[in-house]
Amino acid sequence: MPQRRIRRFAASMITAAVLMFSLSATAKPDELVIATTFSPEATAHIISSWQQQPGAVRIRTINRTSAALERLLDTPALEDVDLVVTSSPMLLQHLQEHDRLAELTDLPEVSRRLVPLRLRDNAAAVAFSGYGILVNKRRMAENNLPVPASWDSLTDSRYQGLLLMSSPSRSDTYHLMVESLLQQRGWDEGWALLLNVSGNLATISSRSFGVADKIKAGLGGAAPVIDNYAWLLLGDPELAFNYLPDSATSPTFVAISRHSLNKDKARAFIRFLLSEQGQNVLADSSTGKYPVTPLPQGNPREPVQRRLLNSPHQMDENLVLKRQRMVQQLFDTAITFRLTESIDAWRALYTAEARVKRPLPHIRALLTAMPVSAQESADPAYYSRFDDNRKAEEEYIRWQQFFREQQRKAISELEKVR
Numbered sequence: 001m002p003q004r005r006i007r008r009f010a011a012s013m014i015t016a017a018v019l020m021f022s023l024s025a026t027a028k029p030d031e032l033v034i035a036t037t038f039s040p041e042a043t044a045h046i047i048s049s050w051q052q053q054p055g056a057v058r059i060r061t062i063n064r065t066s067a068a069l070e071r072l073l074d075t076p077a078l079e080d081v082d083l084v085v086t087s088s089p090m091l092l093q094h095l096q097e098h099d100r101l102a103e104l105t106d107l108p109e110v111s112r113r114l115v116p117l118r119l120r121d122n123a124a125a126v127a128f129s130g131y132g133i134l135v136n137k138r139r140m141a142e143n144n145l146p147v148p149a150s151w152d153s154l155t156d157s158r159y160q161g162l163l164l165m166s167s168p169s170r171s172d173t174y175h176l177m178v179e180s181l182l183q184q185r186g187w188d189e190g191w192a193l194l195l196n197v198s199g200n201l202a203t204i205s206s207r208s209f210g211v212a213d214k215i216k217a218g219l220g221g222a223a224p225v226i227d228n229y230a231w232l233l234l235g236d237p238e239l240a241f242n243y244l245p246d247s248a249t250s251p252t253f254v255a256i257s258r259h260s261l262n263k264d265k266a267r268a269f270i271r272f273l274l275s276e277q278g279q280n281v282l283a284d285s286s287t288g289k290y291p292v293t294p295l296p297q298g299n300p301r302e303p304v305q306r307r308l309l310n311s312p313h314q315m316d317e318n319l320v321l322k323r324q325r326m327v328q329q330l331f332d333t334a335i336t337f338r339l340t341e342s343i344d345a346w347r348a349l350y351t352a353e354a355r356v357k358r359p360l361p362h363i364r365a366l367l368t369a370m371p372v373s374a375q376e377s378a379d380p381a382y383y384s385r386f387d388d389n390r391k392a393e394e395e396y397i398r399w400q401q402f403f404r405e406q407q408r409k410a411i412s413e414l415e416k417v418r
Contacts, residue, residue: 033062034062034084034085035081036062036063037172038085045281047061056272066088069091082262083255083260083270084253087129087173087176088172090175100257102263119253124254125252126253126274128252129290130226130247132227135147136238147222148222150245151197151224155196159200159221163223165205166205166211169328178331179315187377199345200346201335201339204335208225208226208229212232215233216236231285231286248315274292279291322380322383323377323386329386366407366410367406371398371402
């Protein structure tokens with residue numbers, strides 16, 4: 001290795017060590033450190049309300065993506081983290097498997113019932129959210145377009161270049177949103193819908209709350225998002241948000257780090273969140289969430305809370321956790337990594353259909369076919385391949401070849417359209 005590279009590598013290692021040491025050295029007995037996948041704005045009201053309680057300690061947050069928190073919390077230098085706050089059961093499963101979570105007992109049933117069975121010894125559900133479509137009304141008006149209110153409406157060719165999403169590999173929120181769609185509509189129909197929507201995308205955002213911010217800034221016209229990010233922006237009269245008619249429930253989980261030095265204070269924080277006062281705080285629309293305890297009739301948010309809690313479209317969380325890697329990589333291979341090609345192919349299809357004044361289902365079928373069958377998607381023998389790097393790489397290559405061939409066939413068929 002050249003001397004310059006050696007010096008650069010040594011310098012980077014020293015910098016990383018200093019950073020890890022400084023983070024670890026900040027642990028204080030009079031504060032709680034929360035690692036969270038939420039944006040600072042999404043937790044500000046909750047933290048402010050906690051710190052007004054008698055004897056409450058200060059809270060410091062570490063705001064990261066789920067993947068970044070996995071790496072941070074696997075680092076011994078960050079064992080001063082006391083609590084994890086997230087909507088990601090995938091993150092909690094990773095931490096549980098690596099023995100990073102403390103046991104939680106004596107939780108009320110309203111909390112436990114929203115926690116996946118395999119996580120109930122280590123996590124509490126303190127609130128929940130739903131999914132919907134955030135719309136920039138100005139962008140819709142500029143293009144004389146109706147406000148989309150369902151996944152199906154997002155496939156309308158008039159929305160070309162106006163839609164935004166994130167990827168399941170970049171955002172666990174979007175992973176759950178995609179899984180909810182796949183489980184409700186079925187594997188084949190769900191992917192066909194997603195691939196159709198991809199033809200209308202402007203970009204794939206790196207963060208879920210970044211999607212909402214881009215809609216607010218007018219960089220997109222509409223996007224499926226989780227409600228807590230939408231509600232934080234709805235003071236803007238140019239924005240509107242409508243729940244998806246088949247929205248599933250997305251709980252907000254809290255867990256205590258096994259290495260926390262402030263476990264008693266961490267448990268006090270969870271008790272506060274599940275207390276009547278804490279649930280009233282979470283019932284405030286400024287949190288963008290709903291409490292796990294039922295709101296009284298007459299509360300303007302009670303009908304939506306009841307509909308989400310009693311939704312017949314709840315997810316099989318165990319299936320989500322088992323096939324996580326497969327779904328993430330399949331979305332990126334099918335959509336994220338070939339977004340430009342997908343947009344071009346769908347634009348060509350829309351142009352051809354407009355010219356001949358009829359739908360072209362045989363070409364749509366080529367553009368929405370998937371290399372993984374519905375049977376394989378729920379088969380442990382298949383999705384367990386993605387725990388083996390060699391087998392996973394073989395599948396990724398096969399998928400890439402499949403999508404290239406489907407696109408080639410679609411273009412060939414489009415050239416024959418008269």
